[in-house]
Amino acid sequence: MNGPATLSIVERGEYRFPPGLRHNLPFYMGRKPWARIGRPILLFEHLAKTYGPATHYRMMGTDILFLNHPDFVQEVLVTQSGNFIRERTLRRMKILLGEGLLTSNDPVHMQHRRIVAPAFHRQRIAAYADEIVRSAAAMAERWKSGQAIDIGAAMMELSLSIVARTLFASEVTEDIRAINHETHAIMRLYNLLVILPRLESYLHWPLPGVTRFRKARAHLDSVAYRIIRERREDPVDRHDLLSMLLLSRDEDGNSLSDEQVRDEMLTIFLAGYETTANALTWTWYLLSQNPDAREQMHAELDRVLAGRTPTLADYANLTYTQQVFSESMRLYPPAWAMGREAAIDVELGPYRIPAGSHVFFSQWIIHRSPEFFPDPLRFDPSRHTDAAKAARPRFAYFPFGGGSRQCIGESFAWMEGTLALASIAQQWKLNLVPNQRIDVQEKITLRPRYPILMTPRL
Numbered sequence: 001m002n003g004p005a006t007l008s009i010v011e012r013g014e015y016r017f018p019p020g021l022r023h024n025l026p027f028y029m030g031r032k033p034w035a036r037i038g039r040p041i042l043l044f045e046h047l048a049k050t051y052g053p054a055t056h057y058r059m060m061g062t063d064i065l066f067l068n069h070p071d072f073v074q075e076v077l078v079t080q081s082g083n084f085i086r087e088r089t090l091r092r093m094k095i096l097l098g099e100g101l102l103t104s105n106d107p108v109h110m111q112h113r114r115i116v117a118p119a120f121h122r123q124r125i126a127a128y129a130d131e132i133v134r135s136a137a138a139m140a141e142r143w144k145s146g147q148a149i150d151i152g153a154a155m156m157e158l159s160l161s162i163v164a165r166t167l168f169a170s171e172v173t174e175d176i177r178a179i180n181h182e183t184h185a186i187m188r189l190y191n192l193l194v195i196l197p198r199l200e201s202y203l204h205w206p207l208p209g210v211t212r213f214r215k216a217r218a219h220l221d222s223v224a225y226r227i228i229r230e231r232r233e234d235p236v237d238r239h240d241l242l243s244m245l246l247l248s249r250d251e252d253g254n255s256l257s258d259e260q261v262r263d264e265m266l267t268i269f270l271a272g273y274e275t276t277a278n279a280l281t282w283t284w285y286l287l288s289q290n291p292d293a294r295e296q297m298h299a300e301l302d303r304v305l306a307g308r309t310p311t312l313a314d315y316a317n318l319t320y321t322q323q324v325f326s327e328s329m330r331l332y333p334p335a336w337a338m339g340r341e342a343a344i345d346v347e348l349g350p351y352r353i354p355a356g357s358h359v360f361f362s363q364w365i366i367h368r369s370p371e372f373f374p375d376p377l378r379f380d381p382s383r384h385t386d387a388a389k390a391a392r393p394r395f396a397y398f399p400f401g402g403g404s405r406q407c408i409g410e411s412f413a414w415m416e417g418t419l420a421l422a423s424i425a426q427q428w429k430l431n432l433v434p435n436q437r438i439d440v441q442e443k444i445t446l447r448p449r450y451p452i453l454m455t456p457r458l
Protein backbone atom coordinates (compact mmCIF):
# COMPACT_ATOMS: atom_id res chain seq x y z
CA MET A 1 0.00 0.00 0.00
CA ASN A 2 1.09 3.62 -0.53
CA GLY A 3 0.07 4.61 2.96
CA PRO A 4 0.58 7.78 4.89
CA ALA A 5 4.11 9.17 4.83
CA THR A 6 5.71 8.95 8.29
CA LEU A 7 4.77 6.11 10.60
CA SER A 8 6.52 5.13 13.81
CA ILE A 9 6.75 1.57 15.06
CA VAL A 10 6.69 -0.09 18.49
CA GLU A 11 8.13 -3.63 18.44
CA ARG A 12 6.92 -6.51 20.63
CA GLY A 13 8.55 -9.86 19.83
CA GLU A 14 7.84 -10.64 16.19
CA TYR A 15 5.07 -8.02 16.02
CA ARG A 16 5.23 -4.33 15.08
CA PHE A 17 2.54 -1.92 16.31
CA PRO A 18 1.89 1.77 15.81
CA PRO A 19 2.43 3.99 18.88
CA GLY A 20 -0.47 4.44 21.29
CA LEU A 21 -1.74 4.14 24.83
CA ARG A 22 0.79 2.80 27.30
CA HIS A 23 -1.75 1.16 29.64
CA ASN A 24 -4.82 -0.98 29.02
CA LEU A 25 -7.78 1.22 28.05
CA PRO A 26 -9.77 0.63 31.31
CA PHE A 27 -6.87 2.26 33.23
CA TYR A 28 -7.78 5.64 31.69
CA MET A 29 -11.53 5.37 32.21
CA GLY A 30 -12.78 8.27 34.34
CA ARG A 31 -9.22 9.62 34.64
CA LYS A 32 -9.03 11.35 31.29
CA PRO A 33 -11.67 13.55 29.67
CA TRP A 34 -11.50 11.42 26.51
CA ALA A 35 -11.99 8.10 28.33
CA ARG A 36 -15.66 7.97 29.27
CA ILE A 37 -18.01 5.01 29.26
CA GLY A 38 -20.46 5.30 26.38
CA ARG A 39 -18.39 7.96 24.54
CA PRO A 40 -16.05 6.03 22.23
CA ILE A 41 -16.07 8.94 19.77
CA LEU A 42 -14.13 11.01 22.33
CA LEU A 43 -11.52 8.25 22.54
CA PHE A 44 -11.25 7.96 18.76
CA GLU A 45 -10.94 11.75 18.37
CA HIS A 46 -8.20 11.82 20.99
CA LEU A 47 -6.30 8.94 19.35
CA ALA A 48 -6.57 10.46 15.87
CA LYS A 49 -5.37 13.86 17.06
CA THR A 50 -2.52 12.48 19.15
CA TYR A 51 -1.21 9.62 17.01
CA GLY A 52 -2.36 10.31 13.44
CA PRO A 53 -3.00 7.61 10.86
CA ALA A 54 -2.52 4.51 13.03
CA THR A 55 -2.50 3.85 16.73
CA HIS A 56 -2.62 0.94 19.14
CA TYR A 57 -4.16 0.15 22.51
CA ARG A 58 -5.00 -2.91 24.53
CA MET A 59 -8.21 -3.96 26.19
CA MET A 60 -8.68 -7.10 28.32
CA GLY A 61 -5.60 -8.67 26.73
CA THR A 62 -6.66 -7.93 23.14
CA ASP A 63 -4.54 -5.76 20.84
CA ILE A 64 -6.59 -3.10 19.10
CA LEU A 65 -5.47 -1.05 16.12
CA PHE A 66 -7.32 2.16 15.38
CA LEU A 67 -6.68 3.20 11.79
CA ASN A 68 -7.26 6.68 10.46
CA HIS A 69 -6.23 6.68 6.86
CA PRO A 70 -8.29 5.63 3.81
CA ASP A 71 -5.44 3.44 2.53
CA PHE A 72 -5.58 1.34 5.68
CA VAL A 73 -9.36 1.02 5.38
CA GLN A 74 -8.98 -0.17 1.79
CA GLU A 75 -6.36 -2.67 2.90
CA VAL A 76 -8.65 -4.20 5.56
CA LEU A 77 -11.97 -4.11 3.65
CA VAL A 78 -10.73 -4.94 0.17
CA THR A 79 -7.11 -5.93 -0.42
CA GLN A 80 -6.70 -8.21 2.60
CA SER A 81 -10.37 -8.83 3.39
CA GLY A 82 -9.75 -12.60 3.39
CA ASN A 83 -7.45 -12.20 6.42
CA PHE A 84 -10.20 -10.65 8.56
CA ILE A 85 -13.51 -11.78 10.06
CA ARG A 86 -16.33 -9.94 11.85
CA GLU A 87 -15.03 -8.68 15.18
CA ARG A 88 -16.35 -10.15 18.41
CA THR A 89 -19.00 -7.56 19.36
CA LEU A 90 -20.69 -7.85 15.97
CA ARG A 91 -20.44 -11.65 16.01
CA ARG A 92 -22.24 -11.54 19.35
CA MET A 93 -25.27 -10.02 17.67
CA LYS A 94 -25.88 -13.61 16.62
CA ILE A 95 -27.89 -13.84 19.84
CA LEU A 96 -30.48 -11.79 17.95
CA LEU A 97 -29.66 -12.18 14.26
CA GLY A 98 -28.43 -15.78 14.08
CA GLU A 99 -26.38 -16.38 10.94
CA GLY A 100 -27.66 -13.36 8.98
CA LEU A 101 -25.56 -11.30 6.56
CA LEU A 102 -24.35 -8.90 9.24
CA THR A 103 -23.09 -11.52 11.66
CA SER A 104 -21.94 -14.48 9.56
CA ASN A 105 -18.49 -15.19 8.19
CA ASP A 106 -17.46 -16.98 5.01
CA PRO A 107 -18.39 -19.44 3.61
CA VAL A 108 -21.92 -18.94 5.06
CA HIS A 109 -21.83 -15.20 4.34
CA MET A 110 -20.86 -15.62 0.69
CA GLN A 111 -23.57 -18.25 0.15
CA HIS A 112 -26.29 -16.08 1.74
CA ARG A 113 -25.17 -12.93 -0.04
CA ARG A 114 -25.62 -14.69 -3.40
CA ILE A 115 -29.15 -15.74 -2.45
CA VAL A 116 -30.21 -12.42 -0.92
CA ALA A 117 -28.60 -10.16 -3.59
CA PRO A 118 -31.47 -10.42 -6.15
CA ALA A 119 -33.84 -8.87 -3.57
CA PHE A 120 -31.73 -5.70 -3.81
CA HIS A 121 -31.23 -5.50 -7.58
CA ARG A 122 -31.94 -2.08 -9.02
CA GLN A 123 -35.06 -3.10 -10.93
CA ARG A 124 -36.46 -4.75 -7.84
CA ILE A 125 -35.93 -1.83 -5.46
CA ALA A 126 -37.31 0.53 -8.10
CA ALA A 127 -40.71 -0.91 -7.23
CA TYR A 128 -40.31 0.45 -3.69
CA ALA A 129 -39.99 4.10 -4.78
CA ASP A 130 -43.74 4.70 -4.80
CA GLU A 131 -44.09 3.18 -1.32
CA ILE A 132 -41.36 5.48 0.02
CA VAL A 133 -42.96 8.58 -1.46
CA ARG A 134 -46.43 7.57 -0.26
CA SER A 135 -45.22 7.04 3.34
CA ALA A 136 -43.24 10.32 3.40
CA ALA A 137 -46.01 12.40 1.85
CA ALA A 138 -48.60 10.93 4.23
CA MET A 139 -46.43 11.86 7.21
CA ALA A 140 -45.83 15.40 5.94
CA GLU A 141 -49.57 15.88 5.41
CA ARG A 142 -50.22 15.17 9.09
CA TRP A 143 -47.84 17.94 10.24
CA LYS A 144 -49.19 21.39 11.12
CA SER A 145 -47.42 24.65 10.41
CA GLY A 146 -45.61 25.98 13.48
CA GLN A 147 -46.32 22.89 15.61
CA ALA A 148 -43.03 21.52 16.99
CA ILE A 149 -42.18 17.89 16.20
CA ASP A 150 -39.47 15.58 17.54
CA ILE A 151 -37.76 15.02 14.20
CA GLY A 152 -35.83 11.92 15.35
CA ALA A 153 -39.03 10.19 16.46
CA ALA A 154 -40.81 11.28 13.27
CA MET A 155 -38.07 9.87 11.03
CA MET A 156 -38.09 6.57 13.00
CA GLU A 157 -41.85 6.33 12.45
CA LEU A 158 -41.41 7.09 8.75
CA SER A 159 -38.65 4.53 8.39
CA LEU A 160 -40.76 1.92 10.16
CA SER A 161 -43.65 2.59 7.80
CA ILE A 162 -41.28 2.24 4.80
CA VAL A 163 -39.87 -1.04 6.18
CA ALA A 164 -43.44 -2.29 6.70
CA ARG A 165 -44.39 -1.53 3.10
CA THR A 166 -41.20 -2.66 1.42
CA LEU A 167 -40.15 -5.65 3.56
CA PHE A 168 -43.60 -6.95 4.49
CA ALA A 169 -45.96 -5.34 1.90
CA SER A 170 -48.11 -4.15 4.77
CA GLU A 171 -49.05 -1.18 6.92
CA VAL A 172 -47.46 -0.94 10.38
CA THR A 173 -49.45 -3.78 11.98
CA GLU A 174 -49.36 -5.23 15.50
CA ASP A 175 -46.87 -7.85 14.23
CA ILE A 176 -44.50 -5.21 12.91
CA ARG A 177 -44.79 -3.16 16.10
CA ALA A 178 -43.99 -6.37 18.05
CA ILE A 179 -40.90 -7.02 15.89
CA ASN A 180 -39.83 -3.41 16.41
CA HIS A 181 -40.47 -3.48 20.14
CA GLU A 182 -38.72 -6.81 20.87
CA THR A 183 -35.78 -6.06 18.58
CA HIS A 184 -35.18 -2.83 20.47
CA ALA A 185 -35.61 -4.52 23.85
CA ILE A 186 -32.96 -7.07 22.80
CA MET A 187 -30.61 -4.39 21.47
CA ARG A 188 -30.87 -2.43 24.75
CA LEU A 189 -29.96 -5.58 26.69
CA TYR A 190 -27.27 -6.41 24.15
CA ASN A 191 -25.61 -3.05 24.91
CA LEU A 192 -25.30 -4.21 28.52
CA LEU A 193 -24.67 -7.89 27.94
CA VAL A 194 -21.97 -7.40 25.32
CA ILE A 195 -19.44 -6.33 27.95
CA LEU A 196 -19.60 -9.78 29.62
CA PRO A 197 -16.58 -11.86 28.63
CA ARG A 198 -18.47 -15.07 27.74
CA LEU A 199 -21.92 -13.76 26.98
CA GLU A 200 -23.20 -16.86 25.18
CA SER A 201 -22.67 -19.05 28.25
CA TYR A 202 -24.90 -16.79 30.46
CA LEU A 203 -27.89 -16.88 28.14
CA HIS A 204 -29.53 -19.80 30.02
CA TRP A 205 -29.08 -18.30 33.49
CA PRO A 206 -32.11 -17.03 35.44
CA LEU A 207 -30.69 -13.46 35.79
CA PRO A 208 -33.29 -10.65 35.43
CA GLY A 209 -31.82 -9.04 32.25
CA VAL A 210 -31.18 -12.42 30.67
CA THR A 211 -34.72 -13.64 31.42
CA ARG A 212 -36.09 -10.48 29.79
CA PHE A 213 -33.85 -11.16 26.79
CA ARG A 214 -35.10 -14.76 26.45
CA LYS A 215 -38.75 -13.64 26.66
CA ALA A 216 -38.21 -10.96 24.00
CA ARG A 217 -36.47 -13.41 21.70
CA ALA A 218 -39.17 -16.07 22.15
CA HIS A 219 -41.89 -13.52 21.31
CA LEU A 220 -39.91 -12.20 18.34
CA ASP A 221 -39.36 -15.71 17.00
CA SER A 222 -43.00 -16.67 17.37
CA VAL A 223 -44.07 -13.62 15.32
CA ALA A 224 -41.31 -14.07 12.71
CA TYR A 225 -41.92 -17.80 12.18
CA ARG A 226 -45.69 -17.29 11.99
CA ILE A 227 -45.25 -14.67 9.25
CA ILE A 228 -42.92 -17.03 7.37
CA ARG A 229 -45.32 -19.98 7.75
CA GLU A 230 -48.27 -17.94 6.46
CA ARG A 231 -46.22 -16.81 3.48
CA ARG A 232 -45.06 -20.35 2.67
CA GLU A 233 -48.70 -21.51 2.74
CA ASP A 234 -49.67 -18.80 0.24
CA PRO A 235 -46.51 -18.40 -1.84
CA VAL A 236 -47.44 -15.52 -4.16
CA ASP A 237 -44.93 -12.78 -4.96
CA ARG A 238 -46.16 -9.70 -3.08
CA HIS A 239 -43.33 -7.63 -4.59
CA ASP A 240 -41.76 -7.04 -1.19
CA LEU A 241 -38.35 -7.98 0.19
CA LEU A 242 -39.76 -10.89 2.17
CA SER A 243 -41.20 -12.48 -0.98
CA MET A 244 -37.75 -12.16 -2.49
CA LEU A 245 -36.11 -13.84 0.50
CA LEU A 246 -38.61 -16.70 0.25
CA LEU A 247 -38.35 -17.05 -3.54
CA SER A 248 -34.66 -16.23 -4.16
CA ARG A 249 -32.33 -18.91 -5.48
CA ASP A 250 -28.63 -18.67 -6.26
CA GLU A 251 -27.25 -19.99 -9.59
CA ASP A 252 -27.16 -23.54 -8.18
CA GLY A 253 -30.83 -23.36 -7.14
CA ASN A 254 -30.12 -23.09 -3.38
CA SER A 255 -32.74 -21.25 -1.34
CA LEU A 256 -33.03 -20.18 2.32
CA SER A 257 -34.54 -22.36 5.09
CA ASP A 258 -37.16 -20.86 7.46
CA GLU A 259 -34.47 -20.21 10.04
CA GLN A 260 -32.27 -18.48 7.47
CA VAL A 261 -35.20 -16.37 6.23
CA ARG A 262 -35.88 -15.37 9.85
CA ASP A 263 -32.25 -14.34 10.35
CA GLU A 264 -32.10 -12.31 7.12
CA MET A 265 -35.51 -10.73 7.71
CA LEU A 266 -34.46 -9.46 11.13
CA THR A 267 -31.03 -8.44 9.80
CA ILE A 268 -32.59 -6.31 7.07
CA PHE A 269 -35.07 -4.89 9.56
CA LEU A 270 -32.34 -3.91 11.99
CA ALA A 271 -29.73 -2.78 9.45
CA GLY A 272 -32.07 -0.80 7.26
CA TYR A 273 -34.41 0.96 9.60
CA GLU A 274 -32.55 2.98 12.20
CA THR A 275 -29.61 3.85 9.89
CA THR A 276 -31.85 5.58 7.35
CA ALA A 277 -33.97 7.27 10.03
CA ASN A 278 -30.86 8.75 11.63
CA ALA A 279 -29.46 9.88 8.28
CA LEU A 280 -32.72 11.74 7.56
CA THR A 281 -32.86 13.25 11.06
CA TRP A 282 -29.37 14.71 10.80
CA THR A 283 -30.09 15.96 7.27
CA TRP A 284 -33.08 18.03 8.47
CA TYR A 285 -30.98 19.43 11.29
CA LEU A 286 -28.11 20.37 8.93
CA LEU A 287 -30.46 21.93 6.38
CA SER A 288 -31.98 24.11 9.11
CA GLN A 289 -28.46 25.36 9.94
CA ASN A 290 -27.48 25.95 6.31
CA PRO A 291 -30.19 28.04 4.69
CA ASP A 292 -28.24 28.58 1.43
CA ALA A 293 -28.02 24.84 0.82
CA ARG A 294 -31.67 24.49 1.76
CA GLU A 295 -32.66 27.17 -0.76
CA GLN A 296 -30.62 25.46 -3.45
CA MET A 297 -32.31 22.15 -2.72
CA HIS A 298 -35.76 23.74 -2.88
CA ALA A 299 -34.84 25.40 -6.18
CA GLU A 300 -33.93 21.96 -7.57
CA LEU A 301 -37.17 20.44 -6.31
CA ASP A 302 -39.18 23.26 -7.94
CA ARG A 303 -37.28 22.87 -11.21
CA VAL A 304 -37.34 19.04 -11.43
CA LEU A 305 -40.74 18.31 -9.91
CA ALA A 306 -42.68 21.50 -10.71
CA GLY A 307 -45.14 20.65 -7.93
CA ARG A 308 -45.58 16.95 -8.93
CA THR A 309 -45.16 14.12 -6.42
CA PRO A 310 -41.66 12.69 -6.95
CA THR A 311 -41.31 9.35 -8.74
CA LEU A 312 -38.44 7.00 -9.38
CA ALA A 313 -37.86 8.69 -12.74
CA ASP A 314 -37.05 11.94 -10.88
CA TYR A 315 -34.47 10.31 -8.63
CA ALA A 316 -31.57 10.59 -11.11
CA ASN A 317 -32.35 14.28 -11.71
CA LEU A 318 -32.36 15.22 -8.03
CA THR A 319 -28.57 15.51 -7.99
CA TYR A 320 -28.30 18.34 -5.48
CA THR A 321 -30.73 16.61 -3.10
CA GLN A 322 -28.55 13.49 -3.35
CA GLN A 323 -25.47 15.61 -2.60
CA VAL A 324 -27.21 17.07 0.46
CA PHE A 325 -27.86 13.52 1.69
CA SER A 326 -24.21 12.57 0.99
CA GLU A 327 -22.88 15.58 2.87
CA SER A 328 -25.14 14.83 5.80
CA MET A 329 -23.75 11.26 5.98
CA ARG A 330 -20.23 12.69 5.81
CA LEU A 331 -20.73 14.80 8.94
CA TYR A 332 -23.13 12.43 10.72
CA PRO A 333 -22.47 8.94 9.33
CA PRO A 334 -25.21 6.61 10.67
CA ALA A 335 -22.65 3.76 10.77
CA TRP A 336 -20.00 5.80 12.51
CA ALA A 337 -17.34 3.08 13.11
CA MET A 338 -16.53 -0.41 11.86
CA GLY A 339 -14.29 -3.20 12.97
CA ARG A 340 -12.76 -6.50 11.97
CA GLU A 341 -10.74 -9.20 13.73
CA ALA A 342 -7.51 -10.56 12.26
CA ALA A 343 -8.05 -14.27 11.47
CA ILE A 344 -4.29 -14.82 11.08
CA ASP A 345 -1.15 -12.75 11.75
CA VAL A 346 -1.49 -9.77 9.40
CA GLU A 347 0.92 -7.23 7.88
CA LEU A 348 -0.59 -3.78 7.43
CA GLY A 349 1.85 -1.28 5.93
CA PRO A 350 4.86 -1.27 8.29
CA TYR A 351 2.95 -3.11 11.04
CA ARG A 352 2.54 -6.78 11.88
CA ILE A 353 -0.28 -7.73 14.25
CA PRO A 354 -1.14 -11.11 15.82
CA ALA A 355 -4.19 -13.19 14.92
CA GLY A 356 -7.09 -12.18 17.17
CA SER A 357 -6.18 -8.45 17.12
CA HIS A 358 -9.07 -6.10 16.48
CA VAL A 359 -8.89 -3.38 13.87
CA PHE A 360 -11.23 -0.37 14.01
CA PHE A 361 -11.76 2.68 11.85
CA SER A 362 -14.35 5.41 12.08
CA GLN A 363 -16.34 7.17 9.40
CA TRP A 364 -16.90 9.97 11.92
CA ILE A 365 -13.13 10.59 12.12
CA ILE A 366 -12.05 9.98 8.51
CA HIS A 367 -15.00 11.92 7.03
CA ARG A 368 -13.90 14.91 9.11
CA SER A 369 -10.23 14.77 8.08
CA PRO A 370 -9.06 18.18 6.76
CA GLU A 371 -6.68 16.32 4.42
CA PHE A 372 -9.61 15.05 2.33
CA PHE A 373 -12.32 17.57 3.27
CA PRO A 374 -10.86 21.08 3.70
CA ASP A 375 -12.68 23.12 6.37
CA PRO A 376 -14.24 19.81 7.41
CA LEU A 377 -17.00 21.07 9.68
CA ARG A 378 -18.53 23.23 6.91
CA PHE A 379 -21.68 21.71 5.36
CA ASP A 380 -20.98 21.80 1.63
CA PRO A 381 -22.92 19.44 -0.69
CA SER A 382 -20.65 20.41 -3.62
CA ARG A 383 -18.00 18.12 -2.09
CA HIS A 384 -19.93 15.26 -3.69
CA THR A 385 -19.81 16.15 -7.38
CA ASP A 386 -18.34 13.38 -9.58
CA ALA A 387 -15.14 15.44 -10.06
CA ALA A 388 -14.68 16.01 -6.32
CA LYS A 389 -15.25 12.31 -5.57
CA ALA A 390 -12.72 11.24 -8.21
CA ALA A 391 -10.07 13.48 -6.61
CA ARG A 392 -10.23 11.66 -3.24
CA PRO A 393 -9.05 8.19 -2.18
CA ARG A 394 -11.92 5.68 -2.36
CA PHE A 395 -12.13 5.25 1.42
CA ALA A 396 -12.02 8.93 2.40
CA TYR A 397 -15.84 8.63 2.32
CA PHE A 398 -17.43 5.27 3.11
CA PRO A 399 -20.80 5.57 4.86
CA PHE A 400 -21.78 2.15 3.47
CA GLY A 401 -18.48 0.35 4.15
CA GLY A 402 -16.84 -1.41 1.23
CA GLY A 403 -15.49 -4.59 -0.30
CA SER A 404 -17.40 -7.87 -0.31
CA ARG A 405 -19.43 -6.81 2.73
CA GLN A 406 -20.43 -3.40 1.47
CA CYS A 407 -23.97 -2.51 2.55
CA ILE A 408 -26.36 -4.60 0.46
CA GLY A 409 -29.08 -1.96 0.99
CA GLU A 410 -27.00 0.97 -0.28
CA SER A 411 -29.01 1.68 -3.46
CA PHE A 412 -32.19 1.28 -1.44
CA ALA A 413 -30.93 3.77 1.16
CA TRP A 414 -29.95 6.38 -1.47
CA MET A 415 -33.36 6.12 -3.06
CA GLU A 416 -35.16 6.19 0.26
CA GLY A 417 -33.17 9.16 1.58
CA THR A 418 -33.46 11.24 -1.57
CA LEU A 419 -37.14 10.59 -2.27
CA ALA A 420 -38.18 11.02 1.38
CA LEU A 421 -36.31 14.34 1.55
CA ALA A 422 -37.88 15.48 -1.72
CA SER A 423 -41.44 14.47 -0.71
CA ILE A 424 -41.27 16.21 2.67
CA ALA A 425 -39.33 19.30 1.52
CA GLN A 426 -41.93 19.81 -1.17
CA GLN A 427 -44.45 20.49 1.56
CA TRP A 428 -42.33 22.02 4.35
CA LYS A 429 -39.23 23.83 5.48
CA LEU A 430 -38.13 22.62 8.90
CA ASN A 431 -36.68 25.13 11.39
CA LEU A 432 -34.83 24.25 14.56
CA VAL A 433 -36.56 25.29 17.79
CA PRO A 434 -33.96 27.60 19.45
CA ASN A 435 -31.94 26.87 22.60
CA GLN A 436 -31.67 23.09 22.35
CA ARG A 437 -28.70 20.89 23.22
CA ILE A 438 -27.61 19.03 20.10
CA ASP A 439 -25.20 16.13 20.53
CA VAL A 440 -24.65 12.65 19.14
CA GLN A 441 -25.21 9.38 20.93
CA GLU A 442 -22.86 6.80 19.49
CA LYS A 443 -24.71 3.50 19.83
CA ILE A 444 -24.52 0.99 16.97
CA THR A 445 -25.86 3.86 14.87
CA LEU A 446 -25.33 7.58 15.41
CA ARG A 447 -28.47 8.90 17.05
CA PRO A 448 -29.29 12.31 18.48
CA ARG A 449 -28.47 12.24 22.21
CA TYR A 450 -31.44 14.52 23.05
CA PRO A 451 -34.69 14.97 21.13
CA ILE A 452 -34.34 17.53 18.31
CA LEU A 453 -37.44 19.69 18.06
CA MET A 454 -38.22 21.31 14.73
CA THR A 455 -41.14 23.34 13.44
CA PRO A 456 -42.48 22.87 9.92
CA ARG A 457 -43.20 26.07 7.95
CA LEU A 458 -44.67 26.44 4.51
Ligand code: HEM
Nearest residue numbers: 101102271272275276279334335400401405407408409413
Ligand atom coordinates in the same frame (compact mmCIF):
# COMPACT_ATOMS: atom_id res chain seq x y z
C1 HEM B 1 -28.23 5.32 5.40
C2 HEM B 1 -28.51 4.06 5.54
C3 HEM B 1 -27.51 2.95 5.73
C4 HEM B 1 -26.21 3.00 6.14
C5 HEM B 1 -25.38 4.21 6.52
C6 HEM B 1 -25.71 1.64 6.13
C7 HEM B 1 -24.41 1.26 6.44
C8 HEM B 1 -23.91 -0.02 6.36
C9 HEM B 1 -22.53 -0.39 6.57
C10 HEM B 1 -21.41 0.57 6.92
C11 HEM B 1 -22.44 -1.72 6.40
C12 HEM B 1 -21.16 -2.57 6.47
C13 HEM B 1 -20.87 -3.07 7.86
C14 HEM B 1 -19.55 -3.81 7.91
O1 HEM B 1 -18.98 -4.16 6.87
O2 HEM B 1 -19.07 -4.04 9.03
C15 HEM B 1 -23.76 -2.22 6.12
C16 HEM B 1 -24.08 -3.54 5.91
C17 HEM B 1 -25.36 -3.99 5.68
N1 HEM B 1 -26.48 -3.21 5.46
FE1 HEM B 1 -26.59 -1.22 5.47
N2 HEM B 1 -26.72 0.80 5.74
C18 HEM B 1 -27.83 1.56 5.47
C19 HEM B 1 -29.05 1.12 5.01
C20 HEM B 1 -29.38 -0.19 4.80
C21 HEM B 1 -30.64 -0.65 4.29
C22 HEM B 1 -31.79 0.27 3.84
C23 HEM B 1 -30.60 -2.01 4.31
C24 HEM B 1 -31.65 -3.00 3.90
C25 HEM B 1 -32.85 -2.70 3.47
C26 HEM B 1 -29.28 -2.40 4.80
C27 HEM B 1 -28.86 -3.70 4.96
C28 HEM B 1 -27.55 -4.05 5.26
C29 HEM B 1 -27.10 -5.45 5.35
C30 HEM B 1 -27.97 -6.69 5.19
C31 HEM B 1 -25.72 -5.40 5.62
C32 HEM B 1 -24.76 -6.57 5.77
C33 HEM B 1 -24.12 -6.83 4.43
C34 HEM B 1 -23.12 -7.95 4.41
O3 HEM B 1 -22.31 -8.10 5.34
O4 HEM B 1 -23.13 -8.68 3.40
N3 HEM B 1 -28.57 -1.27 5.08
N4 HEM B 1 -24.65 -1.15 6.08
